[in-house]
Amino acid sequence: MRSKTGAVPGQRRATTGGADDARLAELGYNRVLWRRMSGFANFAISASIMAVVAGVANSIQLPMNAGGPRLMVFGWAGVGAMVMLVVLSMAEIASAYPVAGAGYYWADKLARKHGNFYSGLAGWLNFFGLLGGVAATDMAVTSFIGALVALQWNDTLTPAQLYVVYAAVLAIHAWLNACAPRTTDLLHKISVWWLVLGSAAIIVTLFTVPHQHANATFALTRFVNSTGFHSGLYVSAIGLLFAAWTFTGFDASAHTGEETENAQWSVPRGMVRAVAFTWILGLILTIAFTFSMIPDRYASEAAAPVAAAQIFLDQLGPTGAKLLLLVVTGAIFFCxxxxxxxxxxxxxxFSRDGAMPFSTWLRTVKGADGKGIPRNAVWLVCTLALLLALPSLWNSWAFPAVVSINVIGLFTSYGIPIALRLRLGRDFTPGPWNLGRKGPWIAGAATVWIAASCTAFLLPQTRPITIHNFNYAPVALAVVLLIAGGWWASPSRKYDGARNEITARQMAKAMEDIA
Structure with missing residues (x-):
């Protein structure tokens, strides 16, 4: 990359200043969040959300039935390359606008007209995508805890028991974020090392301990189709979703931009490095799994409730399986x-700009001496995530539906500002971290990929289609759009785009902080 130079009423303003706060003031906001994150911490939060160990282990069952080892290995490499184009485009925008709203704010500033419509749509899609990510991740933690319980005590947890475990995990995550910000930051950093060392442990164990491995022909070129569809291209499109789900959530670096030091550089670097880290480490981890799939046990592993757990059990026995499951469970917990x-x-x-119901309550931050934490927002997100998982008590399709909300919501919210930036062309004013003349070309390719991958997520994944295997992604997307559209049409809506809440006096003070 080449360098090119290019508050809420009633809330207490943070006490420290500097160039970061001055840039935030130029964008229309006083800083009320605690700016304490280093560049590494910013990278760590996106790496933690993608959680490569968890992503591969938790979603490996899909490509085992739709594409097989060949699709897993080469699909991961290809999807990673395309997502890198997406994150490069987003990083360029994030450098120009390092604000917590990220995509919805970017859409408002990049649209030539109707900015409030584009930003409102991007904001709601992003909100539900992130909400789906919270629910899907903690549901995944719960499923792996269930697998550990089954291995340790030979007992299968009922849906009601799993839901209690899910609620407990969610409560811990809520408390950490609302009441222990220093501990939360530390855990984000620990998570990166957990991912590195955990991946290394799984890779080394799978390559060295088992007495039997798949040969290279099977591990790298075997194509499997258990979907009921006959088109290899169609089946491959379905299988690629295995990698697409892992490569989500890297906008976390942008959402914490108002809490990050040297944000115009640290945020874009954090996003790009997190995706590169996940891409490379995930490819090695995926290859370790494909070489550990023995042909005569492949069908039973692909059909197991938790495919990764079955592979560990087949190759390592109960003790080894439990140890590696602990590694995966820890990674998902940090995620x-x-x-x-x-x-x-x-x-x-989003609430700071009046875009959500109960905005005054949700935009309130708690804390003193610059240590502002949006606790009310934390409690809302976790409460809604608790409700979102309720259908899992009586329907097995709940988890795939929640994953669909997560992936489609996030990637469509990414695509809106990227497409608007593409439409601006040379009129786009970049930040210090930028792509130069390659920016529009990369944005164009990223937009095409987002459209294609989101379309794939809407397709049926197995045949014949029944109520138990129906892909509820279109339903989930329709519900999200109806909620967003309903709120948009509501007479009580007060959202007209990103606000400028900085007074002339506050702007002057921010400029003095730089000097």
Whole structure:
């Protein structure tokens, strides 16, 4: 990349100043959040949300039935390359506008007209996407805890018992984010090392301990189709969703931009480095799994409730399986903490601009001496996530539906500002971190990929289609759009785009802080 130079009423303004706060003031806001995150911490929160160990282990079952090892390995490499284009485009915009609202704020500033419509749509899609991420992640933690219980005590948890575990995990994540910000930041950093060391432990164990491995022909080129569809291209499109789900949530770096030091550089770097980290480490981890799939046990592993757990059990026995499941469970637990952080910051920022019901309550921050935390937003996000998982008590399709909300909501919210930036062309004013002349080309390719991948998420995944395997992604998307449209049409709506709440006096003070 080449360098190119390019508050809420009634709330207490943070006490420290500097260039970051001055830039935030130029964008229309006083700083009320606690700016304490380093560049590494900003990278860590996005890396934690993508949680490569959790992403691969938790979603490996889909490509085992739709594409097989060939699709897993080369699909991961290809999807990672396309997502890198997406994150590069988003990073360029984030450098120009380092605010907690991220995508919805960007859409408002990048639209030539009707900015409030584009930003409102992006904001609601992002909100539900992040909310789905919180629910999907903690539901995944719960499923792995259930697998551990089954291995340790040979007991299967009922849906009601799993829901109690889910509620407990969610409560821990809520408390950490609302009441222990220093601990939360520390856990984001620990999560990165957990991912590195945990991935290394799984990779080394799977390559060295088992007495039997798949040969290279099977592990790298075997194509499997258990979906009921006959088109290899169609099946591959379905299988690629395995990687697409992992590569979500990297906008967490942008949502914490108002809490990050040197945000115009740290935020874009954090996003790009997090995706690159996940891409490379995930590819190695995926290859370790494909070489650990033995052909004569493949069908039973693909059909198991938790495919990764079955692979561990087949290759390592009960003790080894339990140890590696603990590694995966820990990674998903850390991922859940980061998801709540990102979702609460987006909720706070969206409410700060009056875009949500109960905005006055949701935009309130708690804390003194610059240590502002949007606790009300945290409690709302976690309460809604608790309700979102309720259908899991009686329907097995709840988790896929929640994942669909997560992925489609996030990627469509990414695509709106990227497409608007593409439409601006040379009229786009970049920040210090930018792509130069390559920016429009990369934004164009990213927009095409987002449209294609989101379309794939709406497709049926198995045949014949029944109520138990129906892909509820279109239903989930329709519900999100109806809620967003209903609120948009509501007479009580007060959202007219991103506000400018900085007075002339406050702006002058912010400029003095730089000097």
């Amino acid at each position: 859940g903490i980061a998801n709540v952080t990102a979702a609460s910051r987006q909720t706070f920022a």
